Amino acid sequence: MNKIRTATAAGAGAMMLALSACSSGGTTQAADLSAKPDYSGNLSILTAGAGDPMSSYFENLVKDYEAQHAGVKITLTQETDDNAIKDKEKVLIGSQSLPDIYFSYAGNWGQNFADNGLAADLSSVIAPGTPWGSTFGVGSLDAFKYDGKYYGVPLYNDAKFMGYNKKIFSQLGLGVPKSFGELISDCSVIKKAGYTPIAFGNKDGWPGLHYLGQLLAYDVPASVRQSDLQPKTASYSDPGYVEGMKQFQQLVNSCTGDGSNSNGVAYTTAQQQQANGQAAMYYQELIEFDSVNTKGSELSKDGFGIFQLPAPDGAKGDAATLEAAPEGYMINNRSKNAALALDFLKFVTNQKNASTLSAPPYGQPSAVKGAVTPQNATPAVVDGTGMVNDAKSTVVWLDMANVPGVADAWVSASEGLVSGSLTPEAALKSVLQASQKAKP
Amino acid sequence: MVTLLRLGRGVRGAAVWALLLALLLVVLYPLVWMVGNALKTNAQVFNDPFGLPTSLLWPNFATAWNQGVGEFVLTSVSLTALATLATELISVWAAYGLTRVNIPLNRQLTVAVLAGLMLAPTVALVPLVKMFQGLGLYNTFLGLLCLYTAFRIPFTAFLMRAYMLDLPREVDEAAALDGASTAATFWRIILPMSTPIIAATVVLNVLQDWNEYLFAMVFTSGTGVETLPVGLADMMSKNGTQYPVVFAGMVMAALPMVILFFVCQRYFVRGLAGGVGK
Amino acid sequence: MSTQAPEAAQARVLAGRKVEQAGVLRGSGSRRARRRGAQVAGLVWLAPALFVLAVFVYWPLIENVAFSFLKWNIYNGEQTFVGLDNYANLASDPVFWRALGNNVWYAGLSIVFQVFGSLVLAAIVESLRNERWRKVFRGIYFIPSAISLTVAGLLFYFIYQPQTGLLNVFLQNLGLGQFSQAWLGRENTAIFAVIAMSQWQGFGYSVLLFSVALQRIPQELYEAAQLDGVGPVRRFFSLSAPLVREMTGLMVIVTISGAFQVFNEVMVMTSGGPNNASQVLGTWLYHAGFVTNDFGSAAAIGVAIFVITLVLAMAQLAYSRKRRVEW
Incomplete structure (x- = not known):
């Protein structure tokens, strides 16, 4: 019986659809x-x-x-x-x-x-x-x-910050790293002590994208990035892109627990690893702080601090910019x-x-x-x-800054760079192709 | 020689049992593990995922229920019930019309009803979204109900038609001689005689509707009309998930169908056999 | 739901369509011929089904074809006719071909395990003497088919976890630690991990169906074979397998067309990732339409799925026609 009502609704709706299609062109x-x-x-x-x-x-x-x-x-x-x-x-x-x-x-x-x-x-x-x-x-x-x-x-x-476990850092005599290179060398110290240096789960692609967004902002001059964001003017020819992606791969390989396997881990698992005190660091959003550093967690007993992902020495872009x-x-x-x-x-x-x-x-x-x-x-x-x-x-986040097709190419690139199936050069090429496809 | 043969048979018998029992383990272990994890603390799920639960946190089930699983269940139960009812009614009428009533263009209409069997729902996805946005059916219970009903009709009508073709012709003729109308013949004679196939298709449709994911995912966007499969996937992907609670939700989603299967096994088998065997 | 099924009817259904009464069909045909024209009122029985199908199934299908020639901007509703552009883009899109390839893998592996593997398994189960054990195995093997794909998918996500997952822990305990990896996170294993889950979920369903078919084989044939000293393996190849070959054939076709419609398990477990390695046609369609807002391309993928499933359905139809003659 309810089908009859559906039918009437459907009929009426179809007409509305037709009408709205006709009127949508008008200026308001x-x-x-x-x-x-x-x-x-x-x-x-x-x-x-x-x-x-x-x-x-x-x-x-x-x-x-x-x-x-x-x-x-x-x-x-x-x-x-x-x-x-x-x-x-x-x-x-x-x-x-x-x-x-x-x-x-x-x-x-x-x-x-x-x-x-x-x-x-x-x-x-x-x-x-x-x-x-x-x-x-x-x-x-x-x-x-x-x-x-x-x-x-x-x-x-x-905004995105590296959240760190204060107890692990002080135990190992580490301070907040001043440069990207220092962060990488700290990772090996932390690893030797039996902790996961950085908890990382890239199952959804965007956690890796957040690293890339920050690193590319360090490595690629702002004006170049701005013009590459528009498919009309994009060329993706700046060497900083490849540089940033290499740094990302370096971080994945020397700092994370799962390395090239990280695409099989959800970011919630990474959150948990830091909350449990197993991981020394986890790169997270400001609005995540209170759900990682929860009352009663190991992390809250150890002490929770944050720092901005340090910029590589001699980076060609804007070393002071924050992904936010x-x-x-x-x-x-x-x-x-x-x-x-x-x-x-x-x-x-x-x-x-x-x-x-x-x-x-x-x-x-x-x-x-x-x-x-x-x-x-x-x-x-x-x-x-x-x-x-x-x-x-x-x-702005890489996936929000770009048009949907290009944002999607970046997500795939993030996954391919983590697993190692894409070289930075190949990843950049796929982004450029997506951008050309999105040209109006 | 005879003993050797017997020995050989014994070895083979043992191998057969080993295979069957190993498969039993492969099927049951993940399921038992799922139930076990539903009773653990979050920390134990992460640190000792395969140990026996050191705690029996039954409140995980209550938490899951209150975190939305209750609403998902309510949506899924009402959607499954109403969609199955609508599918069954429309299909049984159609099967009756095609097999026991003299109608024009019977062959063409049979094709028109059954051809839907060949269509993958994904094919119609984009136009359906556009249509539902226009009709205001997007993200509504009614919208999902229409889709669930419509896409199950060809299969259900197909099974019912096959069954009704087999019912003896004489019963209608006797009813007609008694002066019964087509409608009376349907409600009083054919419908009761079709109970076995109705029961079988009900079980199949309930199973399908309860577990449906594609439409539920595409046509609902949060709040209010999420079904159990979509709600669980959402729960899993949300920030700061408590995994034991997700496991508890999974157990609650799986249990009704498993019980239904064991209670109505006979109809399941018949429905499944009918679905492919004819 | 009624559980009191008339035994005769039940037997008839379980016995299959052996008594397919072609006479009834023909009879109704000739009656129709006799009283043509006077029964338009009878269409009222079909009206609801035809209406619902027309609105929600057939019309969208037609519209989908039309959409595949358009490009549209969701922000201002502008639609532009672009001819075959969407199809040309599809043909040059490597992910589309990878998705199609994954569907083919899905079909191939499902035939091996869910059709032939299940047939062997069903024969083994049915050869057990104890009816209770037969029931236990059939019933328990079926459980995964009754739980939803979402639940199975989430469950296997945990099983495939790189460090703490059941599979890797198991491999390490066997001393095969070097094979452990992120099964869903690796481009070369993701789709196979999903397919494996799908076999776990679906084999019990096929076992149940083959069991039903095997039960229809008259017991005397087996007894005669046994008296002749034919062993169980030969009994399977010379008796069981040939006698259920109709079911096998249909299962092959059903499995293939199912494999080209796959969506849920991939969506739940990998969403097509990593780096689109586990995309199938269904998820790639979803991705095109609802992630990158390119509804025209999504519609074109829809047409591709439609053509493939239509061809398979025709094969199925031809097959069951042939079978009807044989029976």
Whole structure:
């Protein structure tokens, strides 16, 4: 019986599909940000904050905002910060039904929204120097800068750091390595002492990609990298690429426990190896700190410290750059309530709410300056946030910086370099080919 | 000579038993190990994955249940039940129409219903995603229900048709002589007579729907409509996973079908034999 | 679910289609001819099935062919006709060919183990005198087929772990430590590790089917052979194997077409990695469409899968026709 209802729904839907296909070509008025919000009407929001404990953060914000502005009704949809949010957004893009405010990664993910007229240009309100813009770290804002315009409201910062076991390091008389070469030689000392120097699991490809992203930023000049990111101008001819990939292979072979077998290990296993005190180091994201260094783990007894992956001596690129990317929110360019959406995002990023976000149980380091303090966050998170804020420049994850086809080629390259089936030269060639294929 | 022959037979007999028992071990050991790991602490799973559990952490099952397995089970159970019901009804009607009712273009329609057997669901994936996005069926329970139902119909109808072809013609004729309508004949005579094949196909469809992964993975994106297979894979890949809890979830996903198999073994065998043998 | 099956009907089903009543078919045909035209109302029985199949199965299939000639931008919905470009790209894509090759490996190895291996095994199980043991073996061998591929895949992920996995620990204990490796993380072993898992999962299913077929062979034939002093090995080759060759033939075809539709086990265990070494057509289609947003190429891969499975299905159809005559 329920089939009959399905049938009607299907028929009606088919018609809607046809209609929306016809109308999608039309141009729409850009969102008006300068209007004064009149605190009435509906606002729809899609977050990447589903799951425990994050989901309550936005739920509470919505409750508070609605309490302050009785005329506003907010529809909140939350997805988890992984493939779920990506799939959901692809669907909403495909059906041209993005909400007023939606989550975005920095890099190519956000650029697609900007380039295709789906995101409102927020430069007038959030560019560095504007009153609201001055409350954020410049690096976080720049991560959402496309074609000289600012499109995103960064919510929290993420960055990659080497987390290390303080007890193992002090036992072996090691300090924080100052150069990539020193890190490699420390590895052999640690290995001799019976520990895994660096826990590494590359089953998903991206853990290796994170090493590559940081190393290539050290080895390849920023301007070259920038032009290679665009398929139109990409040449991938800089010798720094091969150099960086060689360093990555060197690290995999001399520092990790599984070496060329690492593609068979999940990153969660690597996390566990560090938490158990078996591994001296594990290269991890800022937002992973509190799930690796958990209360009661061996690691927390031994002491947990972090340092930025040290740059190789004489590297040709930017030795001070840090692989880091904020995650943030954009306003739909076709939103009828853009001014209200802007007001809500200002509310989300005010000092009080930013500080709540940075504190347990959420522990997401807010992109707002001064929101992460020793009073509300764990020491490692405070350290990491400080290093992100102090970074002279940052570089976005390789898989987020590139167009999907090229990002995918990098993932394969990461796996091939680990197993040794790809030489750096061959890996670079496959990336170049993917880039040429992606040329518009 | 005779003793030698007997000895030879004995050796062969021993080899046969060794092979059968070794395979038994190959099948059972991973399964027992799965149950064992569901009772360990996370540290023991990593440090001593093959030891006997030093603890019996039954709460792992409760944790898994509360971490979403409960919802996955609820989704999977209702989806499996409704999809199987819909598939069975639609297929049994179709089989009845094709075998016991005089309809025009019978041969062509038979092909139209059964040709779906040849199609790999992956082939239709891209257009289905586009269609479901347009219909608002993407990421909905109803959407999965439609897919599960539709793609099981050709196979189910195929088995039922074969079975109904074998039912004696006389019963319909007798019913017709008594003045029974086609519908009455179906509900009162043919449907009850088809219980064996219905039972066999129900078991097969339940097995398929419960374990389905492709559609469940592509057509749902988190929250609310995840089925057990997809939910478990998600649990496994999420940050900071507690492996014993995943193992506990796996045990809970596997157990119902294993029990169902042993309880309904007869129907399984018949359904499976029917599926390939005809 | 009813467990009270009429015994006669049950016997008929288990006995197979020996009494395939061609007469019924022909009878209904002639009746149809007699009363042509008056039974359009009868189509109501078929309407739900035809509708559901048309909307969710056949229409998407047709659309898929159309999509394979397009390139589209998911951000602005623009679709451009590109002719055969997607197919040309496919033909020059080494991963596509590797995926196809992996499907062929899948088919070949599954035939060896799941068809012929299971046939031998079924014959051995059925030769046991004790009915209870026969049941035990058949039943337990089947268990992996009842658990979902996701569960089996996750289970084998742990078994294949490089340092702590069951397989490597086992090899080390046997003194074969030099062979231990990251089975799923090596480009030359990943697909075979997945195929091995699939054999573990599927062989019990085939054993069960072959057992059913073997049980249909009249017991007297065996007794006669035994009286003639024919040993068990020869009995297998001269009696069992030939008498179940229809089942064997069908199993071969079913196994091959299944091997070209493989998706779940690869997705769960490796997602096609490392470095795309374990991609099969199904996962490569998913990857093209949902990872790199290239729906046109995904549709073209879909057409390739369709053509392959269609050819195999035709073979299956031809085979079962031939068999019907023989029986």
